[in-house]
Amino acid sequence: MAGNNAPRILVVGGGPTGTATAIALRRELPDAHVTLVDKATFPRDKTCGDGLGPGARRVLDGLGLSELLREFHMPMSVAISGPGGVEAIARGPLMEGRDLAGYVTPRLALDDLLLGAARDSRAEVREGVSFEGMSPADGGERVTLSDGVATFDLVIGADGAYSGVRRAMGVERPAMRHTHIAMRAYGKVTHPDKPVSDTLRFDFLESLLPVYGWVFPLADDGANLGVGIPVNHLKRQTERHGRTLRDLFDLYVEDLERRGFSVSGLERVAVHQLPHAAARTPMTAPGHAAVLLGDAAATINPLSGEGIFYGMAAGVQLAEHLGALERAGKAWRGGAARRPGRVRAGAPDPVRAALPRVLPGPAAHAVHALGRRRDPCGRRLRRRDGARGAHAVRRAVVGLARPAAAGGEQSAPAAAASGTSRPGRSLSLVKFCQN
Numbered sequence: 001m002a003g004n005n006a007p008r009i010l011v012v013g014g015g016p017t018g019t020a021t022a023i024a025l026r027r028e029l030p031d032a033h034v035t036l037v038d039k040a041t042f043p044r045d046k047t048c049g050d051g052l053g054p055g056a057r058r059v060l061d062g063l064g065l066s067e068l069l070r071e072f073h074m075p076m077s078v079a080i081s082g083p084g085g086v087e088a089i090a091r092g093p094l095m096e097g098r099d100l101a102g103y104v105t106p107r108l109a110l111d112d113l114l115l116g117a118a119r120d121s122r123a124e125v126r127e128g129v130s131f132e133g134m135s136p137a138d139g140g141e142r143v144t145l146s147d148g149v150a151t152f153d154l155v156i157g158a159d160g161a162y163s164g165v166r167r168a169m170g171v172e173r174p175a176m177r178h179t180h181i182a183m184r185a186y187g188k189v190t191h192p193d194k195p196v197s198d199t200l201r202f203d204f205l206e207s208l209l210p211v212y213g214w215v216f217p218l219a220d221d222g223a224n225l226g227v228g229i230p231v232n233h234l235k236r237q238t239e240r241h242g243r244t245l246r247d248l249f250d251l252y253v254e255d256l257e258r259r260g261f262s263v264s265g266l267e268r269v270a271v272h273q274l275p276h277a278a279a280r281t282p283m284t285a286p287g288h289a290a291v292l293l294g295d296a297a298a299t300i301n302p303l304s305g306e307g308i309f310y311g312m313a314a315g316v317q318l319a320e321h322l323g324a325l326e327r328a329g330k331a332w333r334g335g336a337a338r339r340p341g342r343v344r345a346g347a348p349d350p351v352r353a354a355l356p357r358v359l360p361g362p363a364a365h366a367v368h369a370l371g372r373r374r375d376p377c378g379r380r381l382r383r384r385d386g387a388r389g390a391h392a393v394r395r396a397v398v399g400l401a402r403p404a405a406a407g408g409e410q411s412a413p414a415a416a417a418s419g420t421s422r423p424g425r426s427l428s429l430v431k432f433c434q435n
Helices: 016-028 054-062 066-071 109-122 164-169 231-243 245-260 306-328 349-353 360-372 385-405 412-416 430-433
Strands: 008-012 033-038 075-083 089-090 122-129 131-137 140-145 146-154 154-157 179-190 200-205 213-218 222-230 263-275 290-292
Touching: 008 140, 016 033, 016 054, 016 109, 016 306, 033 109, 054 066, 054 306, 066 109, 109 122, 109 140, 122 290, 131 164, 131 222, 140 154, 154 164, 154 200, 164 290, 179 231, 179 245, 200 245, 213 245, 222 245, 231 245
Parallel strands: 008 033, 008 154, 033 122, 075 200, 154 290
Antiparallel strands: 075 089, 131 140, 140 146, 179 222, 179 263, 200 213, 213 222
16 A cells, blocks of 8 residues: 555556556556556557567566467568569568567457556556646646646656647657558458468558558458558648548558458548657656656657557666666655656666667667668668658668568568567668668
8 A cells, every 4th residue: 555655656548558657667666656547438449550569578478467468369470562562471480589479459459458457456547537737846746637636756648649748748749750640440351372360461562652551460360451651741642642541541452452362341440640769759858757658759660660569668667767766765756857858878867767768779770860861771861752762661672572582581570570679680771771
């Protein structure tokens, strides 16, 4: 039972980032009063590709939650097709001696299970409660929720791409040039020769670059399928060709059918914005005892599009660091998160020092390059209607597919989406840059 002087922590957002953070805080700070709120009542749907890579699986393993994944589908292969129909296939789950098993986990079910686990950890879970604002008070934050007002030592914003906590902190929303937008649907996808139910599929279309499409299989020939594109590129497609995001989605479905896939029963079509890590969004703000995590902090991998792993890993590492400070008798409350920044080595502030470096090597390299207007190989980008970027994507995908076309199987794509990649392994950046 939390005492009067126990830390009071508010987690806003009941998705994987928020629930993993709340569970880790209860483990690392057993005397703390951890409150988790979400404006929705669960179970609720969430627009997502539903892919849960090996990095996220290992985070859940570390929290003792691996049993929750047993009801979900585990594909054994990854396929990436590039321009001209060239395709690379990686067969797993063991690749290069590493276990890269992942799952397809519809968020309607996954998030409900994780919220239940947070409740089981003895976090106070309040559904149907909205975050309305906050202001500094007594070294913490005075928070207005839809069901009342309370003061917390720390507020953690895990409330997604449209974060209310981020707005209250005065942190700007990521620019559209650092935001992707995706359309997702559920349906039935089959093929007379290819094992659709066993394969995560990523397709880069020659005529629609840099649009990519995905098919993530579920049980009984079901699938989550969709397309994603940078927001600025979608605006360009609309201005030049009159294409909407739904048009691009329909073109992807038509392309699948031309290649022999059967797509039927499409339903639950939904759209969501994806702010990615090239935005380098601050995770803290001056004068606020608050931290942003997950999509609220724009930590989506700009190469693979994965966001769940990075949000959960950041939350767990934050909790571990605060727990270590508490056990060592070092203060972290009363002015913890007072200077702005993202993630910096040697940061003097205790909460900022807890914010982890969770992007894998190639993604971090790409983010750094994008910040200097260079491509992932360090070459300067030019303003030519995105042609250079599209050409770079085309060469990257073709480069990935070459080993398979030569008769060998390519294991890099699985690592690309795993959250466990290393320089030279995830997207073979060295080979890509030498093409």
